[in-house]
Amino acid sequence: MSFDHLGIVCADLAEGRAFLGDTIGISGWTAPTMDPIQKVHVQFAKDACGMIYELIAPSAPESPISQALKSGKNILNHLAYITPDLAAAAAHLEAQGCIAVSVPAPAVAFEGAHIQFFYAPLGFLIELIEQETTTLVFS
Template identity: 40%
Template sequence: MASSARPELTFDHVGMVVRDLKSGFGNVCSLLPIVSATRIYDDQMLGVSVQFLRDASGVIFELIAPLGDDSPVAKIAASGRGVINQVAYRVRNLADAAQYFRAQGATPTGTAKPAIAFAGAPVQFFLTKEFVVVELIESEGASREFVPI
């Protein structure tokens, strides 16, 4: 894929770092019109525990909590800064999308890794020139099951 052709990006969710999922869930649900949630996913490879929430308008939020002291979000959770951590998009081909992001000056924060919350689909994170983290998910559809809360 030529680096000048932007890949098709389909919005998936906004990620928010919380100190722990239980209190984060309670706080977000008390403030926002959350109507459903997924189960909790503990992802040792990514070093995070996550849970997805959906509001009344269909917007999906991912609560992200550190899974251990070496978690990539541990410092964010402890500091309370940068808690709106990322915007995530699904892409058909992660390698092509990653090439495009690099060509546009975005820096990968690490290599692509399989994510439990996306049925093992690879994900990769990029830091843009504006210091926004964008998560790319190689998946054409969400595999999460939401239940009413």
């Protein structure tokens, strides 16, 4: 597995972009994407050091991230890793005590590549993305 991005929940993508731009100077963004399967709007940015951030906003009241916004918890939502073999990486995480909190599903933001989320014993989420390399395009 190799690190890909840090996911941050926000109520609105424009609000999140403005904050990250004003606060830490991020200006290169991908196009926004709506994912009907995950029920979210997402947009990615890269900072001057190459760190990738994902803003995640709900697209429906039943979105999995709506509860995070309501509770103010898990706003710094997940660490994402690319893996060429989702099943093998999932088995590795489970052997380390991580619990699958979703089933593998295609993600629009990753051109239909399957993703899966796990809850780590240390109290944070890990996202696995089944790809060889990132496919994100920044402007």
